Amino acid sequence: MIKKLINIGIPSKGRLRKNILKIFKKNKLNLVSERGERDLLGSIKNLPNVKILYLHAREIIERLGDDSLDLGFSGYDLLKESEVNVQKKINVIKKYKFGKATLVIAIPDPWIDVQTVADLEEIAFEFKDKKKKRLRVATKYPNLTREFLFSKGVTQFKLVSSLGATEAYPFTGSSEIITDITSTGETIRANNLRILKDGEILKSEACMMTSRSALKNNAFKRIVKLFSK
């Protein structure tokens, strides 16, 4: 029988990548890349049946969902943002102490009459009834944002998808308010925005995740144990 190759996904960029590489080091797992640091494929020394793939953190979730990855490291926020049928196929094995951030709703700071999501609900209806427009919410997290706003009674809005620099949107006429991920809130404040008092949508951190089907494989379980430290 041919031994099944175990595919592990690691974020290809940024702070998340750095911290995850530290976990490999701590567990004495030596990562090898034939073509140097920019290589997007790699392996672990002395573990011939393991393949390492360096991917975008969002893509790691998608690939766990379609079983092309067995194990992956990514953010809890990205897992929760993914489609329900993808989430169903993924298990969170471990939550780490790094990569901590919160997805929040932020409004322009000069809107002093808006303190809570309940205020926002009123403003959203004012936009609809008086201005005949929808309140626009810019975000990289449309699914989480939609669910949260709806659960708080804010039903009249339009999502504007953003890929970055979301904080500038309210002041460039692209949206009125935003939701974004933040760890200290500094960028939000620096851009003349304010987080609503009850505007916390989700707390997130880096996680180790597996595709649910991989867990049936015993060789895989042994590999997972290697990351216990």
Added chain:
Amino acid sequence: MKSKNLSEKILRSVKSKGFKYIDLPSVIEVNHILQRSGENFRKFIFSFIDQNGSELCLRPDLTIASCLRYLENDLKGKEKIFYSGQAYRKSLNKKDSIIREQVGFEIIGSIDEKNDDKEIINTALKSLSSLKYSKGTLKIGNVEIFDLLISKLDIPKRWKLRLSRHFWRESYFNDLLKRLETNSDVDPTIVEIDKKRYLKILKSNQQAIVAGRSIEEILKRFNNKIKDPRRASKGKNVSKIIKEFLKINCPIDKAAEKLNTFFKKNSINLAIDQKYFPTSKKKIQKLNVEFSTSFGRELEYYTGMVFKIDIKNKFKNINIINGGRYDKLISDLGSNKKVPAVGAALNLNY
């Protein structure tokens, strides 16, 4: 899907009541749906982008397609129409079919509202006679009575609007009542800080726009909010009245009497005539006719009378017909004028 024979029988009976058959487009622009129902509706629609970059979807119900037809063809005056076909909607329940077979009929643009309400119910009852069933219920409600009650209660205006807006979302509405009983509306420490900012902003250009809102508008709302606080003791009483009101459920012939007793008991200056309801018969054909104050909470667009008919045949209970009045739907979709409309749909997926 039921036999073609049956759906033809139903169509014939609707036609005999003077309704005109129309064809409706299968795809509509997603913007219209979001305009009416907000972003959350996206979960239920099948959408795609056409070659011009417009986002279209399969019609999630027929009423919206019919209202769009009235609006886009710039129609005026009264129209009695009916249609049949499939509506396409995703469901959270895996067992539900994504294709819904419906027959619908509507009266659009007429001013004789009470009479139209009656006519729609009568047409629904007539179409029902093509079906075999042993017994059932016709349940009638009216969102207007709820709004009237709210307007008479002793709470700040913004709370009245809020409760009216969310009548149709039961779980959030209950959250609102819970909040009404406590006093967490305005946080005094934050108000203090913001008063300083308020005074500072007051000196700046009132017409300046910050993310779509003028400074004037922001200050005005801030002012209203502080000047119109809510007292927890009053809130508790109001919440009690609302909860009690929503429990009223009786045979239709007792509806006015029950409501008036309730209003009197709670010193609310309202009275309702039995003629207000589309019928006063507590039994029609094999149906018990009931009135319920809390009924009509499933769909946001109803603005007045709402009804549903559930029937029982040998095997199961079936929700067969749903309908009601939606006077704001056409203006929500983009009409400058208010166009009254009332209609119902018969569900053939059972």
